[in-house]
Amino acid sequence: MFEKNNVQNNFKKQMKELEKELIQKEKLESGAFTNPYYKGRFYGYTDLDTKREFLGKVKTIVFSPTVITIVAILIIALSVSWSNTSNNMIKAYESGNYTKAIEYCDKILSKNPNDFNALAYKGSSLAYLENYEEAIINLKKAEKIDFDTSLYFEIGYTDYELQNYNEAITYLNKAIALDNRYLDAYIFKAYSLVALEMYEEADKCADEIMTFYRDNAYAYNIKGLTNTYRENYEQGIENFEKAIEFYDEPDGSRFEVAYINKAWALYNQQSYEECIEYCNGIKTSFVNCYDFPYYLGDCYSILGEHEKAISAYEEARKLSPKDSTILSRIAFEYYYLEKYDKSSEYVNKSLSLNEEDYEATILTDMLIEASKPENERIVNFVKENYLYLDKVVDFDQKSATFLEKQEITLLDIYNFLESVRLKDDNFTFFIFDEYYDMMLEEDLNNKLEYKTLSDNIQYIKIDSFTIGIDEQFKSVLKKLPNPQEQTLVIDLRDNPGGLATTANRMLDFLLPECVISSMVDRTGEIFSYDSDKNLISFKHIYIFVNEESASSSELLTLALKTYLDNVTVIGRPTLGKGVSQKAFESKKNKYMIFLVDAYWNVNEISVSNQKIQPDIKIKGNELSHYTDAMEKHLLGK
The missing domain is CATH 3.90.226.10 (2-enoyl-CoA Hydratase; Chain A, domain 1)
Known part of the structure; x- marks a missing residue:
C-alpha cells in the first residue's frame, strides 16, 4: 500500500537512548588509550526498498459491501470541488509532496471527518514525514471505518516505527491472515520479533517467507540478524552473504543493508582487521553510504590508529553532516592524540547539533581535566587511581608541596611518585626520555x-x-x-x-x-x-x-x-x-x-x-x- 524506507533510523534513535542509560565505567589497562566510553554501534539494519502500492484504495474500499450505501450517497453529494481536491491529494502524495498531500487531506476531512481515503493518505503522509504519533491516530481512525490488508500492514509498520513491537506484530498478523503471501508483513513481523529478542520466532518468519519465495534475500537478512544477535557470527555472516547473493532487483541495484550488516557482524566478532579490509573494498560501491567509513573509524580507533580513525570519520561526516556522534568520535581521537584544542572544537560542534550527545558530554569533563596544570593532573590521577592510596603517609602534604611548583621537571615528577609509592610496590614506575621512545618503538614494531x-x-x-x-x-x-x-x-x-x-x-x-x-x-x-x-x-x-x-x-x-x-x-x-x-x-x-x-x-x-x-x-x-x-x-x- 505505502512505500517506506530507512527503517534503520528507528534503531539508531533507540540505541542513542540506551547509550544515555548504559554508562560504563570501564578501566583502561596498562596504557590502553582507546575511548573508554566507546559503544559498539547498533547495526543490524532492517531497511528495505520494497514498494507497497496504494492498491487503488478507491477501488478496494469504494466497492466493499460495508460502505456501498455511503458511496452511493457520496457520489450524488460530492461536488466537482471535492473531486478536484481528492485528485490533487493523490497527485501530491504520489509525487512525494507529503506536506501538500496532508493539506488536501485536511480539506476533505473538514467536510467529512470519516473519509477513509483522506485518513489513510494523511496517516501515510505523516509517517513519511516521520510524525508517527499523528500517523497512527489517523490510520486507526481509518480502521474504524473499514479495513484491508494494506491498512493493517501500514498500521503494523507505523507501530514498528513507534517501537510498539507487540502491537505491530498484532496488526502484521492481521495482514498475513488476509494474505498469507504478504512478504512485507512477514519481514516487518520478523524485524519486530528481533527487536523483542524473540529470535526463534523471527527465524520462523524467515522460514515462512522461504516457503513462498525460495532463496529470498530478506529472509536471509533476517537470519543474519538473529544469528549475529545470538553471537553466532559465522552463521550470521554466511546469511548476510546469501542475502547479497540472492538480492535480485530489475534495476540491478545491490542489497546495501546486507552489505552493512556483514560489516556489523565482522565488527561484533572483533574481526577488526577483516572488517577494515571488507569496508575498504566495498565502500566505493556505495559512495553515498556513510556506514562503511564509520565502521572503518570505529575499527581504527580500537586498534589505536587514531590518525586513520579521524580520516575515516571525516569521510563519514561528509556523508552524514548532522550526525553529532561522528563529531564526538573525532573529538575523542584528537583527545588521545593530546590535541586538546582540536578535540574541544569537535566537541562544541557535536553539542551544537545535539546538546545531549553522550560521548561529547563525557569528553567535555575530560577536556576540563586536561586543561589543568600538569602537576595538578598528576596528583588527581594518583588520588583517583592508586590502589594503595590509603597506605600512603602524608599524601595531602606531599601533594601540596608538588602543587606549589609553578613549573615542573621530569625529576620533580619522579620525586613525587617515589614519595607516594609504597616501597614494596614494584609495579608503579616512571618512564621518560629515551626509554619512553624505546617503549613506543617496541610497541609499534611488536x-x-x-x-x-x-x-x-x-x-x-x-x-x-x-x-x-x-x-x-x-x-x-x-x-x-x-x-x-x-x-x-x-x-x-x-x-x-x-x-x-x-x-x-x-x-x-x-x-x-x-x-x-x-x-x-x-x-x-x-x-x-x-x-x-x-x-x-x-x-x-x-x-x-x-x-x-x-x-x-x-x-x-x-x-x-x-x-x-x-x-x-x-x-x-x-x-x-x-x-x-x-x-x-x-x-x-x-x-x-x-x-x-x-x-x-x-x-x-x-x-x-x-x-x-x-x-x-x-x-x-x-x-x-x-x-x-x-x-x-x-x-x-
Whole structure:
C-alpha cells in the first residue's frame, strides 16, 4: 500500500537512548588509550526498498459491501470541488509532496471527518514525514471505518516505527491472515520479533517467507540478524552473504543493508582487521553510504590508529553532516592524540547539533581535566587511581608541596611518585626520555612470531601484549585448518605483560562462554571481562613460561588452565604479578606513569601470593629445552 524506507533510523534513535542509560565505567589497562566510553554501534539494519502500492484504495474500499450505501450517497453529494481536491491529494502524495498531500487531506476531512481515503493518505503522509504519533491516530481512525490488508500492514509498520513491537506484530498478523503471501508483513513481523529478542520466532518468519519465495534475500537478512544477535557470527555472516547473493532487483541495484550488516557482524566478532579490509573494498560501491567509513573509524580507533580513525570519520561526516556522534568520535581521537584544542572544537560542534550527545558530554569533563596544570593532573590521577592510596603517609602534604611548583621537571615528577609509592610496590614506575621512545618503538614494531614446529603442532611466540597483538593472534588461528586436530603452543617466556584488554580478547577466541577475569579497584568495584560462546578449539594447548612471565602473561596462562582441561604449562614458576596498571601519558613531554590501580583474578584465583606453578618443570631457557619436554609429554600420552 505505502512505500517506506530507512527503517534503520528507528534503531539508531533507540540505541542513542540506551547509550544515555548504559554508562560504563570501564578501566583502561596498562596504557590502553582507546575511548573508554566507546559503544559498539547498533547495526543490524532492517531497511528495505520494497514498494507497497496504494492498491487503488478507491477501488478496494469504494466497492466493499460495508460502505456501498455511503458511496452511493457520496457520489450524488460530492461536488466537482471535492473531486478536484481528492485528485490533487493523490497527485501530491504520489509525487512525494507529503506536506501538500496532508493539506488536501485536511480539506476533505473538514467536510467529512470519516473519509477513509483522506485518513489513510494523511496517516501515510505523516509517517513519511516521520510524525508517527499523528500517523497512527489517523490510520486507526481509518480502521474504524473499514479495513484491508494494506491498512493493517501500514498500521503494523507505523507501530514498528513507534517501537510498539507487540502491537505491530498484532496488526502484521492481521495482514498475513488476509494474505498469507504478504512478504512485507512477514519481514516487518520478523524485524519486530528481533527487536523483542524473540529470535526463534523471527527465524520462523524467515522460514515462512522461504516457503513462498525460495532463496529470498530478506529472509536471509533476517537470519543474519538473529544469528549475529545470538553471537553466532559465522552463521550470521554466511546469511548476510546469501542475502547479497540472492538480492535480485530489475534495476540491478545491490542489497546495501546486507552489505552493512556483514560489516556489523565482522565488527561484533572483533574481526577488526577483516572488517577494515571488507569496508575498504566495498565502500566505493556505495559512495553515498556513510556506514562503511564509520565502521572503518570505529575499527581504527580500537586498534589505536587514531590518525586513520579521524580520516575515516571525516569521510563519514561528509556523508552524514548532522550526525553529532561522528563529531564526538573525532573529538575523542584528537583527545588521545593530546590535541586538546582540536578535540574541544569537535566537541562544541557535536553539542551544537545535539546538546545531549553522550560521548561529547563525557569528553567535555575530560577536556576540563586536561586543561589543568600538569602537576595538578598528576596528583588527581594518583588520588583517583592508586590502589594503595590509603597506605600512603602524608599524601595531602606531599601533594601540596608538588602543587606549589609553578613549573615542573621530569625529576620533580619522579620525586613525587617515589614519595607516594609504597616501597614494596614494584609495579608503579616512571618512564621518560629515551626509554619512553624505546617503549613506543617496541610497541609499534611488536609482532607475534608464528611457525609450524612439526605436523599438527603450531607455535606462536608473544613478546608482549600490545594493541593489535590480539588481531594478529586471531588471524593466525582462523587460518589454521582443522584446529581441533592441531596442538597449539603459546610461548610466553620473558613476556612482562602489557594490555589486559589484549590478553582478554585473545582468551575470548579460545574459551567458551565464561567470565574470563575480573579487576577489583581499591573501592571494591569490580569490572569483568567476558567470553562469548564462540571459540576455536585445539586438541591440546602448551604454554611456555619462566620467571619473567608476568601480568597479562599470567592472566592468559591462568585463564586457559582454569577453564580448559587440555592445557599443559611447561617451564618455571612465573613472576606473580596479580595487579593491573593504569597509565598517564604526556606525548609532548615524552613520559608515561604506570600506576597500580587494581587487583585481577581468574575465577577468584589470584597470582599475587602464589605464582603459577608449571605442570612440567625444566631448568633451561632455550626453546629446544621446552620443545623437548613437550615432545616427551606428547609421547607419554
